[in-house]
Amino acid sequence: MSTVSHNEITVTGLSIGYRHKKKEVVIASDLDFKVLKGQLTAIVGRNGIGKSTLLRTLARIQPALSGIIQIKGTPLTAYRNLAWAKITSLVLTEPIASKNLTVFELIALGRQPYTNWIGTLTASDTHKINEVIDRLTLNTIAHRKCFELSDGQLQRVLIARALAQDTQIILLDEPTSHLDLHHKVSILKLLKKIAQETQKTILFTSHEIELAIQLCDKMLLMGSDGFPFGTPRHLTDTGAFDKLFPHESVTFNSETQTFQVRD
């Protein structure tokens, strides 16, 4: 059993959704899970079930409706903006506004929480950026503009930016969308490697359930009746994957760990 100090993210009785004036639109409630340091966790489920809403709530982009999110034992809301930026970094699905930045410039923006009022990079900032560029083998494209990159390259660069932000937690919203199978796998393997080597806590939403089963330490399944959380093995054994989608479309084969289309 893990001790409290190893719990990076503790979610208790969390309810997520939107608040319109006084009316609450609850998307998902009674979420409970604990994510440990150095683990790669996938959040999966059908469209509209609230994966991205959960991720945005964890990222403090939108407030939780009720329940508690604790990061390293401290409530999410207790962090100040800048302190928070040094704990959690983001990779979003929405395209970045300006693709005229070079790869180096974009990654360098990750150092914003540490730089001075005008954003001057110190020697240690540059060192960190170059370290990230080396780690993700982006050296050959470091001085290219972002509009010249392929989708796969751009995704690696956005992950590099998050790494440059030097946070313990990295949240990614559908990092594998728009990519072909090869690049999907390479991005997920990259995340796995980062989690193992740097002991960072990585959470991402995805539709690549079969890949996630093979690569993730933990998974959170967001289904219509409950949110089972655990290792892929455990979730397979308890038949949780089978309940994820309506049976008229697919069923889960626990032998092969794949989904099969129903006629």
Place this chain on the structure above:
Amino acid sequence: MNEKKSYRLPFFLLTLVLVVGFLVNISWGSIHIPFEETLNALLGRPTETDSWQYIIWNYRIPKGLTAILVGAGLALSGLLMQTLFRNPLAGPFVLGISSGASLGTALLIMGASFFSGVLTQGLIGDISITVAASIGSFLVLFVVMTMASKVRDTMALLIIGLMFGSISAAIVSVLSYFSSAERLQRFVFWSFGSVGDLSWPQLTLLLTMILLGSILSILSIKVLNTLLLGEQYAQSMGIDMKKSRFILIVATGLLAGSITAFAGPIAFVGLAVPHLTRQLFNTSDHRILVPAVLLCGAILMLFCDLLAQLPGSAKVLPINAVTSLFGAPVVIWLLVRKQKMVF
């Protein structure tokens, strides 16, 4: 942002062009004054006739300085809006600042006929036009800012600004319809824009506003760079978006509002100069762009003012027309040549 690319040379060249442009601008006008005599007047040495001295110090230098301030300020506010809204079509007037100013001026000039007796023709001087335009632009800005604190979506703010533009344009049309030809002409003349006729005290006030706006912009450089990734990324890097958005809007209001009040609604410069500058410098880094648009805007305005002079004649073309006539082809040429819009 590192790149070790030096921007010293282009900055040096632009500054040189600005200084030369200013000197040419003030030596050029309806009354011919030789260039050496202009320099003499500038350096405080005696000139052939005292009237030259007077023309240069009380007419041409204020006009040249106004052109610099107007160009620089509009260009900077355009850059702020394009980055805040992440929209290459945004300009200093997307928040309805110029429509507010138009409305204020239109109400003063043409609406006066509705309230005849309250405002007589004699009251409609240049000063009262400035005041009316300021009140109009800041009133609209105030409303937009109040809404900015209510709407979460920055893009909604853009639409709100445009809607205010439509409303004021409609009111102006109605006023124009019922207005006398003489008053309508006056309003049209105001809407042509002008960088002349500012007294030294007015110029000082304009300078103060532009300086304040520029200082706020310089303090926002880091925020502007972070906004290149989008608001959610900016927030995730510790930026307080609500506060930053407010500061950027205030800066734009100070810059574009004061300029419109003193020089009329000068279109185009604010939209085009940021694009021009990005093409020239091929960067999106605001540490380069902020000083660069100030320089480019000032230069463009000086040259447009020069072209508007029509040498050898007392006629002055409307500056608003010249900026577009001269500037638009330049932007088109740059875009076609590079085949790529840099944003």
